[in-house]
Amino acid sequence: MFAPDFINEVHGEFLLVANHSLASPESIKLSIAYNIARISYGLSQLPSHIQTCRVVYDIRGQSISDLVLAQIKEAFEQVAIVEFKF
Numbered sequence: 001m002f003a004p005d006f007i008n009e010v011h012g013e014f015l016l017v018a019n020h021s022l023a024s025p026e027s028i029k030l031s032i033a034y035n036i037a038r039i040s041y042g043l044s045q046l047p048s049h050i051q052t053c054r055v056v057y058d059i060r061g062q063s064i065s066d067l068v069l070a071q072i073k074e075a076f077e078q079v080a081i082v083e084f085k086f
Contacts, residue, residue, distance in 0.1 A: 002045040013052040014042060016080075020057070022064050022072075032075045039079050053080040060085060 004014040016038055020031040039053045055076060069084060076082045 002042050004042060004046075007046075007050060009050070011052065012050050013054055014046060014050055015054045015056060016042070018055055018057045022057075022059060022062060022068060028068060028072065032072060036076070036079060054083065055080045056083045056085055058085045 005017045006015040007013070008015070016035065018031060018035055020034075021027050022031060035055055039055070042053065043051070057072065064084075073082045
């Protein structure tokens with residue numbers, strides 16, 4: 001079963017919230033891999049008109065460098081729109 005955090009039928013978009021620790025290179029790598037797998041699985045489970053994913057990283061309380069934020073955005077550039085909640 002797949003349950004995104006939100007679906008916008010009008011825009012054909014689903015939203016996933018990631019509240020992950022990004023404190024180390026390993027945790028960043030795991031978070032990216034996990035979310036890419038979630039997106040892939042989600043696309044296979046949702047109606048065909050829902051094709052766009054938006055991932056919102058809730059990083060409140062974490063001090064994450066701009067370089068890491070750019071690295072995360074780049075990792076998703078072919079599969080999702082990425083936003084950060086500070």
